[in-house]
Amino acid sequence: MDRSVLEGDPHSVIEGMAIAAYAIGANQGYVYIRAEYPLAVKRLKNAINQAKEYGLLGENIFGTNFSFDLEIRLGAGAFVCGEETALLASIEGYRGEPRTKPPFPANKGLWGKPTIINNVETFANIAPIMLRGAKWFRSLGTEKSPGTKVFALAGKVNNVGLVEVPMGTTLREVIFDIGGGIRDNKKFKAVQTGGPSGGCIPAEYLDTPIDFDTLTALGSMMGSGGMIVMDENTCMPDVAKFYLEFSVEESCGKCTPCRIGNVRLLETLDKITSGRATMEDLERMKILGKTIKDSALCGLGQTSPNPILSTMYYFKDEYEAHVLDKTCPAGVCKNLITYKIDKDKCVGCTACARVCPVEAISGSIKNPHEIDQEVCIKCGACYATCRFGAIEKI
Amino acid sequence: MSVELESKFKQVEEYIDSLNLEGKDKVTKRSYLIHVLHKAQEIIGYLPIEVQKIIAKKLDVHASDVYGVVTFYNFFSMKPKGKYPINVCLGTACYVRGSGEILEEFKKQLGIKENETTGDGLFSIHAVRCVGACGLAPVVMIGDEVHGRLTTKDVKRLIKEYREKDK
Numbered sequence: 001m002d003r004s005v006l007e008g009d010p011h012s013v014i015e016g017m018a019i020a021a022y023a024i025g026a027n028q029g030y031v032y033i034r035a036e037y038p039l040a041v042k043r044l045k046n047a048i049n050q051a052k053e054y055g056l057l058g059e060n061i062f063g064t065n066f067s068f069d070l071e072i073r074l075g076a077g078a079f080v081c082g083e084e085t086a087l088l089a090s091i092e093g094y095r096g097e098p099r100t101k102p103p104f105p106a107n108k109g110l111w112g113k114p115t116i117i118n119n120v121e122t123f124a125n126i127a128p129i130m131l132r133g134a135k136w137f138r139s140l141g142t143e144k145s146p147g148t149k150v151f152a153l154a155g156k157v158n159n160v161g162l163v164e165v166p167m168g169t170t171l172r173e174v175i176f177d178i179g180g181g182i183r184d185n186k187k188f189k190a191v192q193t194g195g196p197s198g199g200c201i202p203a204e205y206l207d208t209p210i211d212f213d214t215l216t217a218l219g220s221m222m223g224s225g226g227m228i229v230m231d232e233n234t235c236m237p238d239v240a241k242f243y244l245e246f247s248v249e250e251s252c253g254k255c256t257p258c259r260i261g262n263v264r265l266l267e268t269l270d271k272i273t274s275g276r277a278t279m280e281d282l283e284r285m286k287i288l289g290k291t292i293k294d295s296a297l298c299g300l301g302q303t304s305p306n307p308i309l310s311t312m313y314y315f316k317d318e319y320e321a322h323v324l325d326k327t328c329p330a331g332v333c334k335n336l337i338t339y340k341i342d343k344d345k346c347v348g349c350t351a352c353a354r355v356c357p358v359e360a361i362s363g364s365i366k367n368p369h370e371i372d373q374e375v376c377i378k379c380g381a382c383y384a385t386c387r388f389g390a391i392e393k394i
Numbered sequence: 395m396s397v398e399l400e401s402k403f404k405q406v407e408e409y410i411d412s413l414n415l416e417g418k419d420k421v422t423k424r425s426y427l428i429h430v431l432h433k434a435q436e437i438i439g440y441l442p443i444e445v446q447k448i449i450a451k452k453l454d455v456h457a458s459d460v461y462g463v464v465t466f467y468n469f470f471s472m473k474p475k476g477k478y479p480i481n482v483c484l485g486t487a488c489y490v491r492g493s494g495e496i497l498e499e500f501k502k503q504l505g506i507k508e509n510e511t512t513g514d515g516l517f518s519i520h521a522v523r524c525v526g527a528c529g530l531a532p533v534v535m536i537g538d539e540v541h542g543r544l545t546t547k548d549v550k551r552l553i554k555e556y557r558e559k560d561k
Contacts, residue, residue, distance in 0.1 A: 036522070036525055037526060073428070074428065074429065075469075076431070076432065076467030077470075093424040093427035093455075094424075095466040096466065152528060155486070155531075160487075161529050234490060246523065250523075
């Protein structure tokens with residue numbers, strides 16, 4: 001979302017920053033951009049040069065005694081640098097590790113000087129609000145969350161892309177109306193909002209009007225504005241594991257709850273998805289998750305258990321199926337699925353036996369084949385090859 | 395050290411000189427560290443320890459601090475990448491559409507693990523987090539080129555395409 005604003009309308013961000021700088025009396029601004037967005041960097045550079053040419057940036061803007069200059073600073077692939085104090089450290093040329101707050105950046109920020117940090121979308125909103133007035137902005141959205149919000153709709157929906165809606169629009173409207181529903185007529189299972197540390201919201205809450213408070217109340221968050229739709233083929237413990245792998249990898253390692261706690265959570269999820277976990281593991285995971293939320297130093301650690309806690313709450317049955325019955329209802333977790341050949345459907349074409357990398361499939365031509373479960377490595381090659389739907393995934 | 399590498403180190407030094415930081419205070423010089431590392435990686439392709447030492451000296455930063463920054467950020471690499479680095483996006487949107495399987499397929503086809511380079515120096519495989527092209531999920535970037543809406547069946551074709559390109 002922020003990438004497309006920087007690529008499509010970089011001047012809106014420059015203007016918002018200049019106004020904010022005027023308001024607080026700042027003379028120097030920095031735009032911190034991910035190095036993964038080279039086009040955004042190029043266009044913003046262009047826009048800054050244009051603004052300087054027109055005297056909208058630089059010395060004595062519009063002939064006043066107000067001067068403001070902008071510089072671009074590139075990130076280098078560290079997710080934690082989205083945390084404000086880590087971002088400041090990165091601009092100063094250090095490892096992007098957050099520090100304790102207070103002091104907040106507004107008191108002690110870049111190089112120890114008072115600093116305000118805002119997101120791209122926030123700055124882009126400033127000029128329209130000043131032109132049309134706060135009343136206009138408040139007329140959109142809900143009372144507590146006025147205005148509009150852009151969501152990045154992705155995953156298993158028909159229409160993917162950026163969606164700008166007034167705050168208070170329901171999840172159902174965004175996913176089924178604008179998003180055009182679920183791909184391949186599959187069943188909606190959950191929507192994950194807010195980026196890697198948001199939570200998963202199940203079908204029962206599709207009619208919730210979206211704003212900052214309602215998403216938090218559902219155990220998720222607005223966060224990045226990402227909205228990933230998942231269908232019935234998604235395994236929730238597997239998704240939670242996916243998110244946690246990310247948090248573990250991106251943890252800066254400064255505080256213990258995040259550095260060690262998340263690794264312990266990941267180990268437990270690994271036990272669950274491979275069928276080695278007990279009910280006590282589930283309980284311990286819940287307590288540990290809450291402890292990490294309460295004790296981690298920055299936003300990354302304080303939210304990293306969200307995907308686990310929310311999926312454990314809304315999809316308890318699925319976790320229990322992994323732990324008690326040692327099955328994966330969505331058919332994702334390799335260790336918990338078995339491939340079987342339906343003797344009535346198998347025509348003995350030998351296609352599966354030929355693709356099997358471990359020669360686990362036996363049978364003669366035109367006769368039903370069989371999979372030796374001892375040898376099978378559950379790679380799924382046979383399942384993908386069979387043209388008669390004779391191979392079942394249980 | 396090869397002559398080629400030496401001339402690239404020289405280019406990095408010249409670039410730092412062009413920033414006119416001579417005489418500036420330590421804090422200002424330090425703030426250019428990440429910027430300079432980006433440039434150095436662009437010139438050399440990776441950040442060997444020798445160039446880290448050069449940058450440390452030029453920017454008046456301890457070499458261990460430079461190493462600390464290089465190893466902290468994913469974008470910086472101390473190993474040379476392949477001529478065509480294959481970056482498989484493992485952002486959520488791509489993951490739920492099967493990019494994990496595509497990553498496995500690349501590893502299988504090329505016979506290397508993540509962050510390794512093939513013997514001929516042509517390919518290296520990397521997992522990256524969200525390249526911001528979620529609408530095209532699942533996405534793989536090979537060099538600067540984005541390939542979207544892929545399935546495991548496309549993997550062989552892509553490898554072949556780039557092999558032929560190199561001939």
